[in-house]
Amino acid sequence: MGCSVEGVVAALRSAAEVVTAHRDELVELDRVIGDADHGENLKRGFTALVSKLDLSEPPATPSAALKLAATTLISTVGGAAGPLYGTALLRAATSVGDAAELDAAGVAAALRAALDGVVARGKAEPGDKTMVDALTPAVAAAEAAAASGSTVAEVLSAAADAADEGAASTVPLVARKGRASYLGERSANHLDPGSRSTALLLRSFAESAGGGDR
Amino acid sequence: MKVGLVIVSHSARLAEGVAELAAQMAPDVIVLPAGGMATGGLGTDYEAVSNALDRAESGAGVVLLYDLGSARMTAELAVESLGDPSRAYVVDAPLVEGAVAAAVAAQGDATLDGVAEAAAGAAREAFADAAETGAAETDSASAGAGDQEAGPVHTLQVTLTNEVGLHARPAALLARTLTGLTAEASVEVGDQRADARSVLGLMGLNARFGDQVVVTATGPDAEEALRRVKALVDRNFDE
Numbered sequence: 006m007g008c009s010v011e012g013v014v015a016a017l018r019s020a021a022e023v024v025t026a027h028r029d030e031l032v033e034l035d036r037v038i039g040d041a042d043h044g045e046n047l048k049r050g051f052t053a054l055v056s057k058l059d060l061s062e063p064p065a066t067p068s069a070a071l072k073l074a075a076t077t078l079i080s081t082v083g084g085a086a087g088p089l090y091g092t093a094l095l096r097a098a099t100s101v102g103d104a105a106e107l108d109a110a111g112v113a114a115a116l117r118a119a120l121d122g123v124v125a126r127g128k129a130e131p132g133d134k135t136m137v138d139a140l141t142p143a144v145a146a147a148e149a150a151a152a153s154g155s156t157v158a159e160v161l162s163a164a165a166d167a168a169d170e171g172a173a174s175t176v177p178l179v180a181r182k183g184r185a186s187y188l189g190e191r192s193a194n195h196l197d198p199g200s201r202s203t204a205l206l207l208r209s210f211a212e213s214a215g216g217g218d219r
Numbered sequence: 220m221k222v223g224l225v226i227v228s229h230s231a232r233l234a235e236g237v238a239e240l241a242a243q244m245a246p247d248v249i250v251l252p253a254g255g256m257a258t259g260g261l262g263t264d265y266e267a268v269s270n271a272l273d274r275a276e277s278g279a280g281v282v283l284l285y286d287l288g289s290a291r292m293t294a295e296l297a298v299e300s301l302g303d304p305s306r307a308y309v310v311d312a313p314l315v316e317g318a319v320a321a322a323v324a325a326q327g328d329a330t331l332d333g334v335a336e337a338a339a340g341a342a343r344e345a346f347a348d349a350a351e352t353g354a355a356e357t358d359s360a361s362a363g364a365g366d367q368e369a370g371p372v373h374t375l376q377v378t379l380t381n382e383v384g385l386h387a388r389p390a391a392l393l394a395r396t397l398t399g400l401t402a403e404a405s406v407e408v409g410d411q412r413a414d415a416r417s418v419l420g421l422m423g424l425n426a427r428f429g430d431q432v433v434v435t436a437t438g439p440d441a442e443e444a445l446r447r448v449k450a451l452v453d454r455n456f457d458e
Contacts, residue, residue, distance in 0.1 A: 042262070079296060083262030085289030088296050126292055183288060 007106030008157045008214060013070040014058060019213035020206050021051035027205055034198035038185040042084050043198040050082035067107055071098035085183060089123050089136065096122030109160045113151035116164060120144045127182060134180040134192065136199035143168040143207055161211035168207045172200035222325040222334040223249040223275030226318060227268055227285040227294045231255030241318040245326035249275045263293040272297050272307060280331030281307040282338060284317050308335040316341040320419050329387040336391040340418035375434040375445040381455040384428050389456040390421035396447045402438035
């Protein structure tokens, strides 16, 4: 009932599709309070990841797939999202170890490790108007779901729901980290693009897990 | 063998310009720009930073300076992926002043710690300047607003008994010994005065073996600051 390496690869491909479909939306969100490159950067990174998945030997374990995604995003994204999502995926890869399949608890633990990585890298706290505002409640929801015996798909779905809410909660906030922090008060009343992309990525993972074999 | 520098910027031209400026002050130091994306746009390129980091390392370590947040993250990732991450520091400093201060320190054979401290010291100098300007402006308006209950002025008079006086390493040690203290401290030699937290400023005093040095401090931790400075001088700056 767990998530195999094929499941992880499918989730990453699904993420690439979602990021590409939402490229313009993310660019627009970032244009208002940032440097208008978030959507393009993520699209570039995930497109490069898909090419690697298409062209190279398929990764052997969930950890290897996550690591491939991490290194590809780090070297191709170009903006803050590269090191942040890259670190998140690297920590997740370390967290799952050499497991051939991830169970619900394993997925929740990987999400926790990813959050710790993002916080360590970006030094942001909840309330700073960053992806941490989406990822923090997502991890809490994933852990609660895993503890109550949910499946992998249910854990990811709970995480995605909480991330959506967390992203929405960034709208009134004044940014304290990232490019938007230079705007001060003017950053309020806008959705943070990083929290939005985090919510989109988690939703794509949830849908991929729910649609395929869990 | 000198500490190398890498300038990490979102813009290739910015990185090149800063590297050019810093290198002018330090002909024997490797100062490498790592700016912009491989495709030519704005952004930070992990591969470019990693490559520059390798090429700037001649055995004495590397200091990386950055322009904006994500450049810092990319630089930190590149350092973490080194075989020995303790051989390179990502330093939070104003890019131009920090690069010049670091290059000068590296040219003077400062250690990796010393070069990093020189770059970081440039930040404190910049902030101190800004605070001074701010205080001068508020002086006429309202007297109390500018100074944060400075309190009594504590003074310490010492004679330098270490061989090289306030050269790069001792200056860096002196500046660093005040870390974490809430105190304003300055060092006077003859009629020259410098912020005790500014490595460049201290070096500029040209204080030598046998020179009389007056250290003054204000603020809640003033006494502790002087105690630490005295201990450092008494230890001959661990020479």
